Amino acid sequence: MYDYLVVGSGLYGAIFAHEAKKSGKTVLVVDKRPNIAGNVYTEKIEGINVHKYGAHIFHTNNKKVWNYVTQFAEFNRFTNSPVANYKGELYSLPFNMYTFNKMWSVVTPEEAAAKIEEQRKEAGIIEPENLEEQAISLVGRDIYKKLIKGYTEKQWGRDCKDLPSFIIKRLPVRLTFDNNYFNALYQGIPVGGYTKLVANLLEGIEVRLNTDYLENKKELDAIADKVVYTGPIDAYFGYTLGTLEYRSVRFETETLDKPNFQGNAAVNYTDRETPWTRIIEHKWFEFGKDEEGNDLPKTVISREFSSEWKPGDEPYYPVNDEKNSALYGKYKELTEKEEKVIFGGRLGEYKYYDMDQVIAAALQCCDQELH
């Protein structure tokens, strides 16, 4: 018998398991994948930590979360500065003075602001009602056309006029020469990869991989007092109320026999025609070096293709629109009857959590449940 059965060895499950063990509880972790760490899993290929389920850059303003996570890994000084490639023209991201200079040859912040204002006025938008209008209001029509429209429509599979404006507000717009993608106090990549970080959290805890909880629910429920479930909430209830929608991503990863493919960790392809959204060159998350500081002779790249989720795919991005939020609300009501089960994490709560938010949510759950 265990005090807790934790379903899922991603960040949420691993933190809960770690804290439960620390409180003297017995814990069993199960994961249906052949590896621990959920979506932050990294695998070493040619000495490079490859982010197998999508590039993950840790960033947070939450000091408590930063102090917590740095107990389990040292973080490097990586700063995310993606480059946009529009039909061979390269632009700095997020939108800042380097971007405005390249787009319009403006030199001063006043000139950049005036150009944006001119394009906003021409478009006649007063109260932005969708992503297209919001984007033009923020950065003008030229940047919208070259750097936003194609990328967003590929990423979301929907027209920019049919998408909510908040999505684009995630990106900073700056009248300074600052290519840091995030406005975060703390940022970096765990030295040695995320898998090592999660393995440190799970040290001394029994983990069963290749074990699907829902397929073995009866036996597994029988051996634990309580369950912490971090899988998809609709799957838990057998999709009885219908399926929640997700965007999925397909990764095409290849090893190249050259040291440098694109000179940056992330290059976004912002035109509509290129079928992938971006290419990740994993070695640049760790400055092209191995753990001993040696240059790596080869490189590994991943092209990312965005698609609508269908049963059997990995669910990645919850589509938090009205329809899906309402359906999630109905599933949430069902959870109240499951007294033995705690639903947590990105899939269990159907929220597009960043890593730091998942960590904060897991720690809050531990406070309520264990202390």
Ligand code: FAD
């Ligand atoms: P997960 O990591 O999804 O873990 C859930 C685990 O449960 C999985 O291992 C799964 O196999 C297991 N599971 C599910 N169902 C079952 C079952 N029935 N039986 C057994 N096991 C089961 N955040 C950032 O802060 N920065 C980034 O740069 C960033 N980039 C991202 C890029 C992509 C492509 C994606 C998809 C997400 C990104 N995120 C990023 C978000 C980040 O991945 C999440 O916040 C975090 O990993 C969620 O952790 P979790 O434990 O909730 O879920």
Ligand code: UDP
């Ligand atoms: N975006 C864009 N062009 C880019 C990068 C991002 O238009 O080169 C838009 C796109 O709509 C995306 C949103 O900005 O969904 C938020 O970007 P972010 O990088 O935060 O997306 P994430 O993949 O983290 O959700």
